[in-house]
Amino acid sequence: MNAKFKLAALLLGLLGVSSTSFAEESLVEAMFTPFRQKEIVPVDNKQYKEECGSCHFAYPPGLLPEKSWEKLLKGDALKNHFGDNAELDNDVQKAIYDYATANSADKSYHKRSRKITQATASGDAPLRITEVRYIKRKHHELSDKMVKNNPGVKSLSYCDACHSQANQGVFDKDFVKIPNFAKLED
Ligand code: HEC
Ligand code: HEC
Incomplete structure (x- = not known):
């Protein structure tokens, strides 16, 4: 501010x-x-939104580098997707792979994407956004009561449970509202 x-x-x-x-x-x-x-480019692909937004928030591709999307979306990877089967038809999978890799964090100049690119430049490609150092650091003060044990959230992966404008690509802390908790102090 x-x-x-x-x-x-x-x-x-x-x-x-x-x-x-x-x-x-x-x-x-x-x-x-x-x-x-302009924090991050919101999802603007209907197919991606539908296929990747049915179990959780459809993560904007700018939240992970290309090397992560490759791992998540290549070959048979979606058959075992965090314990779920999220398999797609080949042509749909290809369209989604192309969209995600073309719009990955390392190809974006938007604020959050640049931070994510910096945080993932070296080392193995993370499979989770919530594993990225920068994202971890931003949430390390949240208690289990606020996240895992909060029936309105379930896990940190459900970004839109707390980030009220996540669908518009806005993650600024000014727009955070944790379900079942009063607004946080600045
Ligand atoms: C059948 C349900 C299902 C579908 C469909 C699905 N996912 Fe997931 N996804 C999950 C589950 C379950 C998790 C783990 C959530 C947790 O740990 O609480 C997850 C986690 C993720 C994560 C990691 C989130 C984090 O913790 O940072 C990414 C990235 C992801 N999914 C991308 C996708 C993409 C891209 C698609 C579309 C191709 C997709 N998912 C479709 C069930 C699904
Ligand atoms: C339990 C609620 C909750 C969930 C779920 C959650 N966040 Fe957050 N997030 C917060 C809070 C609270 C802050 C503000 C932390 C602070 O005071 O700096 C924050 C901050 C952030 C910031 C930094 C914003 C800023 O102004 O600096 C980013 C980026 C972010 N979250 C991304 C994500 C993403 C991506 C996901 C999903 C993978 C996610 N968050 C899931 C509560 C949540």
């Missing part, structure tokens, strides 16, 4: 407004909304 405020104050200064007050906070929010939307 601080860096945003400084930048906003600077921009308002250029417009001839000399100071920012809390009353202007909503204006600042409005100014930055377009940047927020």
Whole structure:
């Protein structure tokens, strides 16, 4: 928030407004909304959304590097997908593989994707987003009560249980609401 405020104050200064007050906070929010939307590219492929969004949130491909999507989606991998069978027809699998690899984190300049690319640049390709160092770090303060033992969440894999704008590709902490818990302090 601080860096945003400084930048906003600077921009308002250029417009001839000399100071920012809390009353202007909503204006600042409005100014930055377009940047927020660009946190990560939301899923814009109908087939992917349908096939990969039936058991859990359809993860935007920008949440994992290409090497991860290759592992998850190649050959027979989907037959044993985290203990489930998520097998697809060959042509559907190919379309989804192509979409995910073409839009992977390492091919995106969006904020979260870049962090994920940095965090996964070396070492084995993670099969889970929730295993990526950057994502782990962002959630390490959450208790089991808030996640695993929370009937409204079940596991950290259900991003959209807490991230109210996950479908728009927005993961900013300002839009988090954990089911059965009051809004977190800043
Ligand atoms: C039949 C149900 C099912 C379908 C269909 C399915 N998945 Fe999953 N997926 C799961 C389960 C179960 C998990 C593990 C969730 C957990 O640990 O709580 C999972 C986890 C994942 C994860 C790791 C999430 C994490 O923890 O970071 C990714 C990535 C993923 N799925 C991608 C896909 C993609 C891409 C497709 C479409 C090809 C797909 N899934 C279709 C059941 C499914
Ligand atoms: C149990 C609720 C919950 C679930 C499920 C969850 N998150 Fe979060 N997430 C949070 C909270 C709370 C924060 C804010 C942490 C903090 O204070 O910095 C956060 C922060 C983040 C951030 C950093 C946002 C920022 O403003 O810096 C990202 C990125 C993120 N989550 C991605 C994900 C993804 C991807 C998934 C699914 C694989 C996921 N989260 C699942 C609660 C959740």
